[in-house]
Amino acid sequence: MSNVFEYAPAPESRAIVDIKPSYGLFIDGEFVDGGGTAFKTVNPATEEVLAEVAEASDADVDAAVRAARRAYTRVWSRMSGAERAKYLYRIARIIQERGRELAVLESIDNGKPIKESRDVDVPIVAAHFFYYAGWADKLKYSGYGDTPLGVAGQVIPWNFPLLMLAWKIAPALACGNTVVLKPAETTPLTALLFAEICQQADLPPGVVNIVTGAGDTGRAIVSHPDVDKVAFTGSTEVGKAIARAVAGTDKKVTLELGGKAxxxxxxxxxxxxxxxxxxxxxxxxxxxxxxxxxxxxxxxxxxxxxxxxxxxxxxxxxxxxxxxxxxxxxxxxxxxxxxxxxxxxxxxxxxxxxxxxxxxxxxxxxxxxxxxxxxxxxxxxxxxxxxxxxxxxxxxxxxxxxxxxxxxxxxxxxxxxxxxxxxxxxxxxxxxxxxxxxxxxxxxxxxxPTSPFGGYKESGYGREGGRHGLEAYLKTDENGGTA
Amino acid sequence: MTHQMFDDVVRSDSSLRRFLHGLPGVDQVGCEARAAGLGTRSIKTTAKAFAIDLAIRMVDLTTLEGQDTHGKVRALASKAMRPDPADPTCPATAAVCVYPDMVATARQTLGDSGVHVAAVATAFPSGRAAMDIKLADTRDAVEAGADEIDMVIDRGAFLSGRYLEVFEEIAQVREACGDAHLKVIFETGELQTYDNVRRASWLAMMAGGHFIKTSTGKVQPAATLPVTLIMLEAVRDFREQTGQMVGVKPAGGIKTTKDAIKYLVMVNEICGEDWLDPDWFRFGASTLLNDLLMQRTKMTTGRYSGPDYFTLD
Amino acid sequence: MSRIDVRKTYKLYIGGQFPRSESGRSYVVNDAKGRLLANAAQASRKDARDAVVAARAAFGGWSGRTAYNRAQVVYRIAEVLEGRRDQFEAELRASEGITPAKARSYVDAAIDRLVWYAGWADKITQVVGNANPVAGPYFNLSTPEPSGVIAVVAPRGPLLGLVSVVAPLIITGNTVVVIASEQHPLTAITLGEVMATSDLPGGVVNVLTGSVAEIAPWLASHMDVNGIDLTGVEDAQLAADLEAASADNLKRVRRPAPGTDWLAEPGLDRMTRFLETKTVWHPIGV
CATH class of the missing domain: 3.40.309.10 (Aldehyde Dehydrogenase; Chain A, domain 2)
Structure with missing residues (x-):
């Protein structure tokens, strides 16, 4: 009898996800067409085209920022922390409920093993929303005050598409900011599914806006004059370009960049x-x-x-x-x-x-x-x-x-x-x-979620996660100390 | 009989201590995470069928109760030879495991079926008896027809750092075994730390044990995946150093097919296919067998079975 | 016949020494009424480079000292300053043309600020550090650490302004290259004399005098400078350019702070802006 223990294929069912042939941008609570040239996202394991995704033009980014500003002024910044928290808890729960779907979609679009998307990415995503939800009504105890910045422009990479989204959106919303987020052009699908989750959670329109696209779309977000805060995770090269672009402005910036640990x-x-x-x-x-x-x-x-x-x-x-x-x-x-x-x-x-x-x-x-x-x-x-x-x-x-x-x-x-x-x-x-x-x-x-993450030197500045992660999304007074 | 390569190591208590404490440490969290990670392997269809039959062939079907009788042992031995009377393709288990006074009965029932008789000796399960009694216990079992002796180490001596005493005890029992194979039980639930399990593993291997075994089944926790992981790493490293293979037997607490398959995955990925054989890996278990049989039937019939369809012996 | 004064030569303060500018240049510093006070050294890019080398050399030792020890040293600066307060009051009156009462209040505030920051050395870690309750068997602790070598453009306040930007940096273990107020550089060098006699290791604070527009760009683009504090940059375009140049190695940047009330209690931000957070994980097991 042979002793070779060959593991038979054990594929996770793909039937749980429903990938549409094309996706628009998520602006002001609705999916809308993009003004740019649509691009394709592929399954890197098979090179199969998964869907066509809209590219956000400068005008689309502007519409998204305006929607975020409106939502910030009229709804989100006026809402009590306790109420904001409830939305974030809702989102955390829906992520748990739709966890398998998110994991499969992430693996298809990104190429990462289902074991990781299922056991690492998605659980930490839910935990991140759960953690920051709890901060929303306790900010005055954080040491950073409780004044939000306004509209956050966020650009995230393709290596942990949904997890990086969570790292960006959860603290931003908990602190009372609204966001315009751009997922990476090779991995937009879970961010777009997240947009659906925001709809399911009845999150007020404009609080979260997802615009897809590549470098140009990212630049439009970073340089938009009505964006108060820029958060970026990606290459050191782009991080430096962002630091240059915001020089001389009032924008607050955090950067999570490369490493060689x-x-x-x-x-x-x-x-x-x-x-x-x-x-x-x-x-x-x-x-x-x-x-x-x-x-x-x-x-x-x-x-x-x-x-x-x-x-x-x-x-x-x-x-x-x-x-x-x-x-x-x-x-x-x-x-x-x-x-x-x-x-x-x-x-x-x-x-x-x-x-x-x-x-x-x-x-x-x-x-x-x-x-x-x-x-x-x-x-x-x-x-x-x-x-x-x-x-x-x-x-x-x-x-x-x-x-x-x-x-x-x-x-x-x-x-x-x-x-x-x-x-x-x-x-x-x-x-x-x-x-x-x-x-x-x-x-x-x-x-x-409770542990701050971020670099020294050219690996960027600012921390994500934990109490420290709140600082990036709150107004800390440079001249009179923190609240 | 002890390994000559280690003559210098076992020259004195202090040299032995230096050696055992010089083995790489074990980080508990990392070790448990690795074991849990291997536990997430998904074994399906053909791989599952292979694993179930292999697991059945690795079972030391065990009864170690004060209430054991000759009748009970005969029934158990019959089951070991033909675990599923309805299916002749179902393999036999590796052995039955009984107290020394039941060896003759088991031997008689098993005859030349190929199923071995294993006996727990050396004042099982506590090991608290004089050395000559432990040796006599061993010899009795061997004389009564045991192919394998499952001894317990003196955990008191081990925990108080009297490693040489433990080493010599194992070596003497091994000698008393004659041609019978020796399994050395650590009672890992009493050793407490993975560092201790690794040290005990090397101690037993150097002293000539053919198998290292986790537990008596009388102390909780008995076998666990991480403890077995440490022991598998030890036998793997021992072969790398000496060229000699030693077997591993987790015992106690392994009740389901799912559990058993996790162990087999671990054997496969830590030690490789050489150890995927009843000569080198065993399960000390009683109720596990019926679950394996039930899952085996599910694989062949395509429907879930129930406990009423398998014998309780 | 009255005695002829022995005038002081104002030089730079680099690596614990008082060198002249390697360029051999100086510039005229007048008092509030436009009369000559002294010639100040006009530092060059090479002086800035030397100052960065000195600050980098001092960083390991200074940041490695215990917080308690840094507190003692900064407190010692306050003590020595107190002992020389007459000199500073006179210098402030001469350079800024302010009343004796005002000069006294600035010196008081500068001394008190040093004392205030001295006390922070062994408390800031407790206030901004964290034990993090991660969901697993891990010990997880976040602590602040100094960013490294920080370049500073000091604001106009020749003593209080300078102390207010330098003290929060060195108390946490950073080392500093500071460009003194271009208009009022002399007090900065005198403060250097105080620091040089206060057990502050050479190189922890380095003082340059001269043109901000000339020197600051070299510091902003210097790849071995970890952060830049633009507090005293008054030209918005220059500030933007310096911030852009700082992106080359992703310096931590503190933007200009016009209208700062230097007499108000400062808060933590001047310390935390140039602190990194280090998070250490370790498994918990037996």
Missing amino acids: ANIVFDDAPLDQAVEGIVNGIFFNQGHVCCAGSRLLVQESVADEVMTRLKRRMATLRVGDPLDKNTDVGAINSAEQLAKIRELSEIGEAEGAERWSAPCELPSNGYWFAPTVFTGVSQAHRIAREEIFGPVLSVLTFRTPSEAVEKANNTPFGLSAGVWTDKGSRILSMANRLRAGVVWANTFNKFD
Whole structure:
């Protein structure tokens, strides 16, 4: 009798979602046609066209901002916090009720495994709305006062489409702002389903406006004179352009940008869990994570052992159909991103690093990249400095804690870092010395609505999540202190 | 019989302690998250059929009660040989597991069916007896026809750091086993921490145990996925270091097919297919078997079955 | 016959030293009635660069000190300032042409502000930090940390304005390169003398005098400066340009604050604007 335990396909049913042939913009509580050139969103796992989506023109963005302003002035800013909270609780509940539908749609549009959209993204989305709902009537205790800013313009990326929407919309609404949000052009569908959820929740028209489009639409939002607050998650390059665009205005800005996080493994680390942390750090969500642990810094004395364990573990990763419940690594989100990952990987090889990819069969259609690790990487290599934003790990070694800190901090980024050691005092010392907004010690890639997230240096500014996340959406008086 | 590679390690209490405490630590949360993650695998259709038959073949069908009688043991042994009398394609279990005084009865019923007789010895379940009594208990069971001995370690000695004493006890029992295979029960519910489970695993493997086993079934919690994960990692790493395979047996508390499949997924992904064999992985269980049979029937008939259709032995 | 004064040479304050501008330039500083007070050093971009190097070098040590120790040092600045208050009152009267009573009130307020901020060193973490109750077995703590090297364009108030922008930065562990008020630079250098004798490590505060329009753009575009406080920038276009240049490395920016009442209690914002929040996770298990 053969001992080979082949897992049969276990696909999540796609029947739960109803994708329309075309989608409009969600402005003032209604779906309307866009003035731009409609674009197509595809399933990155199959290259199948899923739907045609409207592109918001400057005039559409203006209409959305005006709707948001009206809703802000007439309804939302006048409503008591307790009443705003009830809407947010409603939304949280509907997200839970329609959780499976949202998860399937997210996996289809984004390419991420259903396991992740079902067990990570959607539950945290609901939790985020639930958490901030509770703040809406307690803002005076937050330390940031309770005065909203007005209209928030929000632009989010494609790696966690619905989760990033929640991170933006939940605190904005809780604080009494109204929003115009643009989802990424490759992943608009869950944001549009969220618009339906706003309708189901009877959220007053104009409080949430969703406009789809690409860079031009985003620029129109950021530069609109009646937008009081800009919140962006995405590349450092675009973040800098936004910072330039708002210079000299009164707009308040928060930016969540790129990273090149060091995941530091000491020789006394709990090795099996460290290997899980390394895998989770770089292969979670196909490595499309701004805080991914993309630089493994491993102490020389355990480097070989860690690499052996890591490669053995990587060989068990199941890459393929995002809707299969057993898939660990899904599809790369777009052809463009795949090209970028390939290019940087080729540069890694050309620069002399040693490439190893997990032995896995990749589907013939769609955008795929096997989990890959580069060893023999030095700080000077481009793959050790640039954000690849894909399932590619660069491995460097160190000898002493000081060397680990130096290498970890030797980057313009400062979003996150990981430390693995069984020695308590060393954890605290490393956590103190690492210049990063989130330090995961003996864990990695953990997120929670109560926990502030955001970067140092070129990883951006401002925090999302927790009490700190409120500051971005409240008027803090620069001259007289906070309320 | 103990592994020569570790002669230096077991030279003294302090060298053994240094070795065991030098093993990589276990982070509880990370370990439990990994086990839970593997537990989300969705095993369907052909994979499920494969897993159910494999699980049946891995069951040590167990009765370890004060109220056990020869009649009960005979019935259990019959069931082990033909778990589903209505379906001749249903495989037999790996073994029956009984107290030493029931070994002869089990042996007699099982004959040369291939189903092994396992006996819990060494003053099971507490292990609180003098060493010569534990050895006599072991020899009695082997003489009565046991193929496998499930011993318990002295948790008191282990928890107070007398590792060498535990090591020597295992080594002596192993010698008393003769040709019978030795399973070493840790009673992980009493060891409390995963670090202790990892240390106990290495201790038992170095002392020559053929199998490491979680629990007696008399202490809660008995087998859990994370504890089994630690033990699977230990046997995997031990083979990497010595080339020698050791088996793993979670026992107690595994009641459903769904649970059993989670364990098999874990074996598959932590140790690989070499361990997907009754020689290297067992379930210590009693009620599990009927659930496996019920699910097996569902797979073949396409409809849900009920407990009335399976024998209670 | 009356004695001839020994006049003071006003230089820059960089890295704990008082160098002249490497450019060799100076500019005339007049009193309120237009009479010569002194020649102030006119700092160049290279002086700004040196000041950033000094501030960066000082950052690790200063931010690594205990909050209690930073409090002691800033309190010490207040003590030394108190001891030299006559000198500062005289300088303020000369440069601004204000009454003795007004000069006294500014010195009082400046000293009191230092004392106020000194007390914040070991409290700000408690007020803006958080233990976060995440939904899982994790210890999760958010604490503030200084952003790093901060460039500051000081407002006109030669003493109180300057103290009010510098104290909140250094108390939290940042190090500072400050361009003194262009019109009233002399007090800033005298304050440098106070800092240099107050156990404040060299490089924690660096004072440049000269043209804001000339120096500030170099600081705004400097890739090793983490934040910029534009409080004293009076030209709106210059402020916008400096903010835009700051985007090159995503400096934390504090926009100009015209009309600030420097005598009012400041609140937390001057501290929190240049603090990062670090959140540390650790599993809880046995």
